[in-house]
Amino acid sequence: MTDFTRLCIHTMTTKPWSLRETIDGYVRAGVPGITVWRQHVEPVGAEEAGRMLRESELKVVSLCRGGFFPGVTHAKRQLAIEDNKRAIDEAQAIGAPLVVLVCGAVPGMVLGEARKQILDGIAAVLDHAKQAQVKLGIEPLHPMYADSRSAVNTLEQANNMVSALQSPWVGVTVDVYHLWWDPFLQSEIKRAGKTIFSFHVCDWRTPTRDLLNDRGLMGEGCIKIPLIRKWVEEAGFNGPVEVEIFSDEYWATDQVEYVEKIKAAYLKHC
Amino acid sequence: MTDFTRLCIHTMTTKPWSLRETIDGYVRAGVPGITVWRQHVEPVGAEEAGRMLRESELKVVSLCRGGFFPGVTHAKRQLAIEDNKRAIDEAQAIGAPLVVLVCGAVPGMVLGEARKQILDGIAAVLDHAKQAQVKLGIEPLHPMYADSRSAVNTLEQANNMVSALQSPWVGVTVDVYHLWWDPFLQSEIKRAGKTIFSFHVCDWRTPTRDLLNDRGLMGEGCIKIPLIRKWVEEAGFNGPVEVEIFSDEYWATDQVEYVEKIKAAYLKHC
Numbered sequence: 001m002t003d004f005t006r007l008c009i010h011t012m013t014t015k016p017w018s019l020r021e022t023i024d025g026y027v028r029a030g031v032p033g034i035t036v037w038r039q040h041v042e043p044v045g046a047e048e049a050g051r052m053l054r055e056s057e058l059k060v061v062s063l064c065r066g067g068f069f070p071g072v073t074h075a076k077r078q079l080a081i082e083d084n085k086r087a088i089d090e091a092q093a094i095g096a097p098l099v100v101l102v103c104g105a106v107p108g109m110v111l112g113e114a115r116k117q118i119l120d121g122i123a124a125v126l127d128h129a130k131q132a133q134v135k136l137g138i139e140p141l142h143p144m145y146a147d148s149r150s151a152v153n154t155l156e157q158a159n160n161m162v163s164a165l166q167s168p169w170v171g172v173t174v175d176v177y178h179l180w181w182d183p184f185l186q187s188e189i190k191r192a193g194k195t196i197f198s199f200h201v202c203d204w205r206t207p208t209r210d211l212l213n214d215r216g217l218m219g220e221g222c223i224k225i226p227l228i229r230k231w232v233e234e235a236g237f238n239g240p241v242e243v244e245i246f247s248d249e250y251w252a253t254d255q256v257e258y259v260e261k262i263k264a265a266y267l268k269h270c
Numbered sequence: 271m272t273d274f275t276r277l278c279i280h281t282m283t284t285k286p287w288s289l290r291e292t293i294d295g296y297v298r299a300g301v302p303g304i305t306v307w308r309q310h311v312e313p314v315g316a317e318e319a320g321r322m323l324r325e326s327e328l329k330v331v332s333l334c335r336g337g338f339f340p341g342v343t344h345a346k347r348q349l350a351i352e353d354n355k356r357a358i359d360e361a362q363a364i365g366a367p368l369v370v371l372v373c374g375a376v377p378g379m380v381l382g383e384a385r386k387q388i389l390d391g392i393a394a395v396l397d398h399a400k401q402a403q404v405k406l407g408i409e410p411l412h413p414m415y416a417d418s419r420s421a422v423n424t425l426e427q428a429n430n431m432v433s434a435l436q437s438p439w440v441g442v443t444v445d446v447y448h449l450w451w452d453p454f455l456q457s458e459i460k461r462a463g464k465t466i467f468s469f470h471v472c473d474w475r476t477p478t479r480d481l482l483n484d485r486g487l488m489g490e491g492c493i494k495i496p497l498i499r500k501w502v503e504e505a506g507f508n509g510p511v512e513v514e515i516f517s518d519e520y521w522a523t524d525q526v527e528y529v530e531k532i533k534a535a536y537l538k539h540c
Contacts, residue, residue: 107476107491107492108492110494111451111453142413142414143412143413143414143451144412144413144414144478144481146450146451147474147476147478147491147492148476148477153451153453154453156453157453180416181381181413181416181423183381183423183424183426183427204417206377206417206418207418207481208414208417208481209481211414211477211478211479211481221377221417222377222378222417224380
């Protein structure tokens with residue numbers, strides 16, 4: 001079986017490449033989907049990035065990332081709202097139907113307060129998202145990021161936000177790295193159902209040598225990726241399988257060969 | 271206020287010291303309580319360690335650590351059970367009324383299966399614990415340790431085990447480092463009530479530079495320690511506040527000065 005139709009790779013996975021190199025590398029390797037990180041858009045601008053992507057005929061799956069809504073002052077929260085509107089505009093410009101939200105956290109802020117500010121922040125950009133026809137995916141992050149990256153750490157918390165916001169433009173992003181340990185993962189995936197907007201894969205290494213940049217290629221760790229994929233598909237998700245790996249180790253290797261390793265791991269372990 | 275009556279320090283916090291140096295260091299500093307790690311017992315043996323501790327008049331709060339019950343073969347699980355019985359014997363020998371359980375996990379084993387094996391393992395040593403008059407504290411570990419250290423990652427999971435085992439010899443250990451992010455922490459502390467056998471403190475640094483050995487001194491991170499302490503006390507816990515810090519940074523400093531820093535942080539941030 002060599003069916004890559006649902007394979008998508010994040011530009012952060014092949015971080016050393018520019019957007020131009022990434023597009024060319026994925027097209028050459030027969031990778032049909034791309035999720036674009038804003039830092040790869042920034043050097044060329046969203047209009048030019050959109051032009052390059054349309055020309056490539058790659059399927060643009062999402063833009064990473066919006067979010068980071070909580071702030072200690074009203075002014076900071078307002079800046080975050082403005083930045084999320086810009087992210088939505090960028091997504092529209094590059095043809096991405098989805099912005100993934102890393103919701104944010106402020107060290108020392110009570111997590112319940114941060115979640116309240118996140119909910120308020122998403123609500124404040126919903127009209128903008130609807131006008132741009134861009135969806136928003138709330139991505140729960142692993143609890144080891146609860147200090148500074150996201151106060152949303154379980155799928156239940158993300159689903160609760162989706163329920164509270166009641167908008168067809170808001171759903172969840174399920175990332176196996178962040179959620180594999182979640183005690184209620186199966187039932188919350190079922191609950192999320194059609195509000196699962198995207199699905200990210202990589203693996204959890206033992207030992208994990210760095211909190212941020214030591215993610216494993218699928219098959220290198222302990223995550224039951226095919227099982228979780230089965231759950232999201234049973235819940236109704238049939239979109240791309242997005243490979244999102246932050247790895248100092250892999251970033252230091254030849255990225256052309258790395259993409260081939262990703263393709264092999266995708267076939268064997270997803 | 272300079273009330274240190276409830277202060278306890280783990281021997282692992284001052285890891286460079288031998289048990290002899292630790293006892294002398296804590297007595298000299300006026301630290302009344304000690305939790306002893308097995309690696310600090312091993313060089314002298316449990317009988318001699320017990321003699322040294324009784325002579326010191328330090329209050330022995332617990333022995334760390336038992337657990338690591340899951341295994342892929344019956345033989346491995348049996349070895350773990352035997353090792354936990356030895357830990358209970360050591361606790362009895364050194365005068366520790368409690369063994370803290372880091373329950374264990376096996377990379378690649380489904381977490382639900384690991385939890386079942388943990389429950390079976392604890393059940394298999396319960397008679398031994400009762401005979402030795404040594405309690406067992408199930409300590410949930412942060413989800414970043416779910417791959418290889420513990421499949422018990424929320425207080426709810428630990429409480430469920432206590433409920434299932436129905437023994438006065440089994441309770442929970444609440445460690446703020448592992449549980450501060452837990453969405454149901456307050457309600458599960460209330461539920462645990464008198465089955466809270468011990469309480470560990472340190473802090474979560476931003477950034478955390480290492481998954482194991484970059485814990486912070488109380489006050490250096492984002493954990494609301496006084497709030498969590500209030501919850502455990504409202505639930506009926508009035509035992510020691512145990513300082514358990516793994517820190518390459520602090521282990522490299524003068525341990526006498528470090529104990530003074532711990533005392534100051536205990537007064538100010540716990």
